[in-house]
Amino acid sequence: MRINCRYWSMKLQTGRRTDRYRRVAVRLRAPLLVAAVAAACGGCAAVGVKPWEHDLLAEPVMQLDPYPIETAMDDHIYFSKEASSGGRSFAGGGCGCN
Amino acid sequence: MSRVNQGATGLRGALAAAAAGLLANGQAGAQEVPSTPTTVIDSAVLVYHEVGRVQAIEPTLNLSQKIGEDSTLSLGLAADSLTGATPLGAVPSSKAQTYVRPYKIIPLGTPVTVTTASGGSTVVIIPPATGAKSQVLGASTTVPANTYPLDRGFYDRRIAGHAGWEQTLSSTLKIDGGIAYSKEHDYRSESVHVGLTQDLNAHNTTLNAGLNYESDLSFPLGGTPTPLTAMNANWKGADESLHEVDAVLGITQVMSRRWLASLSYSFSDLHGYQTDPYKLISVVDAVSGQPTSQLYENRPDSRRKQSLFLENKVHLPSDVVTVSLRGYKDDWGVKSVTADLRYRLRMGADYYLEPHLRYYRQGAADFFHYYLVNGQAVPEYASADTRLAKLSAQTYGAKFGVRLDDNQELNVRAEYYDQHGNGSPAGAIGQLRQQDLFPDLKAYTLLVGYTMAF
Numbered sequence: 001m002r003i004n005c006r007y008w009s010m011k012l013q014t015g016r017r018t019d020r021y022r023r024v025a026v027r028l029r030a031p032l033l034v035a036a037v038a039a040a041c042g043g044c045a046a047v048g049v050k051p052w053e054h055d056l057l058a059e060p061v062m063q064l065d066p067y068p069i070e071t072a073m074d075d076h077i078y079f080s081k082e083a084s085s086g087g088r089s090f091a092g093g094g095c096g097c098n
Numbered sequence: 099m100s101r102v103n104q105g106a107t108g109l110r111g112a113l114a115a116a117a118a119g120l121l122a123n124g125q126a127g128a129q130e131v132p133s134t135p136t137t138v139i140d141s142a143v144l145v146y147h148e149v150g151r152v153q154a155i156e157p158t159l160n161l162s163q164k165i166g167e168d169s170t171l172s173l174g175l176a177a178d179s180l181t182g183a184t185p186l187g188a189v190p191s192s193k194a195q196t197y198v199r200p201y202k203i204i205p206l207g208t209p210v211t212v213t214t215a216s217g218g219s220t221v222v223i224i225p226p227a228t229g230a231k232s233q234v235l236g237a238s239t240t241v242p243a244n245t246y247p248l249d250r251g252f253y254d255r256r257i258a259g260h261a262g263w264e265q266t267l268s269s270t271l272k273i274d275g276g277i278a279y280s281k282e283h284d285y286r287s288e289s290v291h292v293g294l295t296q297d298l299n300a301h302n303t304t305l306n307a308g309l310n311y312e313s314d315l316s317f318p319l320g321g322t323p324t325p326l327t328a329m330n331a332n333w334k335g336a337d338e339s340l341h342e343v344d345a346v347l348g349i350t351q352v353m354s355r356r357w358l359a360s361l362s363y364s365f366s367d368l369h370g371y372q373t374d375p376y377k378l379i380s381v382v383d384a385v386s387g388q389p390t391s392q393l394y395e396n397r398p399d400s401r402r403k404q405s406l407f408l409e410n411k412v413h414l415p416s417d418v419v420t421v422s423l424r425g426y427k428d429d430w431g432v433k434s435v436t437a438d439l440r441y442r443l444r445m446g447a448d449y450y451l452e453p454h455l456r457y458y459r460q461g462a463a464d465f466f467h468y469y470l471v472n473g474q475a476v477p478e479y480a481s482a483d484t485r486l487a488k489l490s491a492q493t494y495g496a497k498f499g500v501r502l503d504d505n506q507e508l509n510v511r512a513e514y515y516d517q518h519g520n521g522s523p524a525g526a527i528g529q530l531r532q533q534d535l536f537p538d539l540k541a542y543t544l545l546v547g548y549t550m551a552f
Contacts, residue, residue, distance in 0.1 A: 048302025053355045056413040061442060064350065064360055064409065069142045069158050070511070070547060072176075077146065081517060081539065083460050083486050084426040084434040086364045087407035090291060090310040090344050 064088075135505065135551035136164040142547040144178075149540040151248065152182040168266040172276070176258045183248035187377035187482040188392050189469050190246050190533040195389065197247065197378075198222065198331040200320025201237040206230060219251055224331050236331025246537050249376065256282045270297040287314045293346075302352040310344040318375035325396030326476055329378055338371030356413040366403040373397045379482040380469045387528030390472045395481040397465065403428040418442040431464035432486070448501040454513065456493035462486060468523055468535045484536050489519035495543075505551045515541040 049057075056062060065071050065088070079085040139161055146154040156178035163171045186197060201219075204210070206226055219237040226233040241247045262276030272295040280287040293308035316322065321334030348362035373396055380389040409422040424436040435458070442452045463486040465479035495513030502508055519536035526535070 048299055048352045049355050051300065054301075054352075056356055057352060057358060059413070061418050062358060062411055062413060064358070064411070067509075067547065069140055069160055070545060073142065073144050073156065073158070073545065077515075077541075077543070078458075081485060081515075081541075082434070082458060082489075082491065083428075083430075083432045083463060084403075084405070084424075084436070084458075086344065086366060086403060087405045087424045087426070087436075088348070088360075088362050088364075088409070089346065090289070090308070090312075 134164075138162040138549065138551045140547075140549045142545055145544045147542045148182065149542075150183065151539070152180055152184060152252075154178055154180040170264040172260075172262040172264070174260045176256075178254075178256045180252070180254040180256075182252060183250040184252045184376075185484065186247040186249050187374075187379055187395060188247040189380045189382065189387075189389060189482070189530060189535060190241075190244060191389055192243055192529045192532065193388065194243050195241045195247060196238055197241065197249075197392070198236050198238050198329060199249075199376075200234055200331050200333050202235045203232050203333060204235060206233050208233075210235065222331060234331065234333045238331070244533065246534065254282055254284075256280060270301070271295070284318050285314065285316055287312060289313070289342075304350040306346070306348045306350070308344075308346040310342075310346075312340075312342040312344070314340040314342070314370070316340065316371050316375065322371070322375050323394040325373060326393050326480065329392040329394065340368060340370035340372060342366060342368045358411045360407075360409045362407040364403075364405050364407070366401075368401040368403070370399060372399065372401060374481070374483055377481065377483050379467065379480050381472050381476075382469045382527060382530065384471050384473055385528055387526065387530035389469075393470070393476070393480075395483065396479050397481055398430065398479055401428055401430055416444045418444075426460075430486075431462070432460055434458065434460035450499045452497040452499070454493065454495040454497065454511075457490075458492075459490040460488065462488040468526075469530070471527070484519055487519045487536060489517055489536070491515060491517040491539075507547075507549045509547045511543075511545040511547070513543045513545075515539070515543070517541075 060066050071089075075085070075089075139159070141159045142157070144154070144156040144158070146152070146156070156176060158174070158176040160172065160174040165171055188195070188197070201221060210221065210223060219239040222236045222238045224234040224236050237251065239250065258278070258280035260276055260278040262274060264272060264274040266272050273293070274295070275292040276290070278287075278289045278291075289310055289312035291308060291310040293306060295304060295306045297304050315337055316339070317337040318334075320331075322336065322338050323334045344364065344366045346362055346364045348360060350358065350360040353359050373394075375394070377395045378392040379395050381391045381393060382389050403426070405424055405426040407422065407424045409420065412419045412421075419442075420438075420440040422436075422438045424434075424438075426432070426434045426436070437457045439455045440452055442450050444450050463481070465477065465481055466483070466486040467477075467480050468482055468487075470476060470480060493513055493515050495511060497509055497511035499507055499509035517539040521534040521536040522531070523535060526533075
C-alpha cells in the first residue's frame with residue numbers, strides 16, 4: 001500500500017513536471033526554431049562545393065522539381081483524396097470535392 | 099555505364115560545370131549550363147481511373163519564355179473532365195435507401211418531359227410554395243441494400259490557368275510573382291502569389307520565401323445546404339466564399355557534389371466555407387443501426403495547416419535517388435506523414451526508368467464520425483467524409499522516359515494508388531457490423547508527358 005502511494009505520488013510529480021516542461025517547451029518553440037535555422041544557415045557556409053563542382057547538380061534531373069506539371073497533377077489528386085496538402089509549394093486552386 | 103558518363107564529362111564537362119557555377123543563380127546547385135534554352139514547352143495528359151468511381155482526363159500545357167537576360171514569363175493552361183460516382187457520406191444499410199437532391203429550377207407551369215436525370219436517378223417534382231413563379235425538380239436515387247451509397251450522377255469540368263513572371267535582381271537574388279485561376283461548374287478559385295529567392299555561400303545555399311493569397315467561391319448545384327439539416331430536394335442557400343493565406347519558407351543546400359538537400363516549412367490559414375455541400379452524414383437507430391435520417395455535413399469555418407517537407411536528391415555514379423518526407427498537422431486534428439521514394443535508373447544515354455513508391459498515413463479529423471446516433475446530441479461539426487478518417491495509402495508506379503534529342507523528352511508514367519481505412523469500426527451498431535463503412539479506394543493513373551526546349 002505504501003509502495004502504491006509512493007508510486008502514485010511519484011507519478012503525479014512526474015506529471016506536473018512533464019506539464020511544466022511542456023509549457024516551457026511550447027514557449028521556447030519559436031525562438032528555438034529560429035535559432036536552429038540560424039545555426040543551420042551559419043553551418044551551411046562550411047558545406048558545399050566549388051563552382052566547378054556543380055556539374056552533376058546542374059543536370060535537369062537534379063532540379064528540385066524537374067517535372068512541375070507532374071507534381072501539380074499529383075498534388076491535385078492527393079489534395080482531392082486525402083486530408084493533407086501543401087509542403088514544398090502552394091496547393092493550388094480547386095474544390096477537390098470529388 | 100558510370101565510367102562512360104564520367105569519361106564523357108571530360109574537359110567540355112568541366113568547362114560547362116565551371117561556367118554553370120560562375121553563372122549560377124536561383125536554386126542552389128541546379129544551375130543550367132550556358133546553352134540555357136529561351137523557350138520551354140511542357141505538356142502532359144493525365145488519365146485517371148478509380149475502380150467503380152471517378153474517371154478523369156486532364157490535358158495540361160505550360161510555356162516558359164525567357165525575355166531578355168533577366169526575366170522569364172510563364173503561362174499555363176489545364177482542363178479536366180470528371181465523371182462517375184463519388185461517395186455520399188451516408189452509411190450502407192441492409193435495406194434499400196432513397197436519396198434526393200435538387201436537380202433543376204423551371205418556370206412554374208412548364209411541362210416536365212424529363213423522366214430520368216443523370217446517374218440513373220428519377221426526376222421528382224417538388225410542390226411549389228404559394229405564389230412562387232418557379233418550381234424545383236429534384237432527382238431521386240435508390241441505392242440497393244448492402245451497397246455503399248454513391249452519387250452516380252456526378253460530373254465536373256474544370257479549366258485552370260496561371261501566369262507568372264520571374265525577375266533576376268542580382269547574381270544572387272530573384273523575385274517572382276503570378277496569378278492563378280480555376281473554374282468548375284460549381285466552384286471558382288483565384289489566387290496571387292509572390293516569392294523571393296536568395297543565394298548564399300557561393301550558390302551553395304538558397305533561401306526562399308513565398309506568400310500566396312487565394313479567394314474561392316462555392317456555388318453548388320442546387321444551392322448551399324444548411325449544415326446538419328435533413329436531406330431534401332429543395333433549392334438551397336446562397337454562394338459561399340473561402341479565403342486562404344499561405345506562406346512557405348525554405349532552405350536548399352548543396353551538401354556535396356552529388357547531394358542536394360531541401361527543407362521547407364509551410365503555413366496556411368483558411369477562413370470561410372470548407373464544408374462539402376454534397377456530403378451527408380447518416381443518423382442511425384441506436385439499436386438496429388438502420389439510418390433514420392440523412393443530414394448535410396458541417397465543418398469548421400477556420401483551419402490552420404502546417405507542414406514540414408524535407409527532400410534529398412543524391413546523384414549516384416549513374417542513377418539518381420530522390421527521397422522526401424513530409425509531416426503535416428492542422429487544427430482540425432489531422433496529422434499525417436508522407437514518404438516518397440524515386441529511383442531513376444539510367445539506361446544508356448537516352449533512356450531512363452524511374453520506379454516510384456509513396457506511403458501516406460493520416461489520423462482522423464476531430465469531427466469525423468462514421469455516423470451519428472439517433473437520440474444523442476448532434477455535435478457542432480460532423481462529417482462522415484472518409485477522406486477525413488484515419489487512413490493509409492500506398493502508391494506504386496514507374497516512369498519511362500526517352501530523350502528524343504538534346505531538346506526533347508517524352509515520358510510515360512503508370513501508377514496504382516491504394517487507399518484503405520477501417521471499414522469495421524469498433525462499437526458499430528446493429529446492421530452496421532455487417533457493412534463495410536470504408537471501402538478501399540483503388541485508382542490507376544496514366545500520364546504521358548512531352549517537353550520541348552529551344
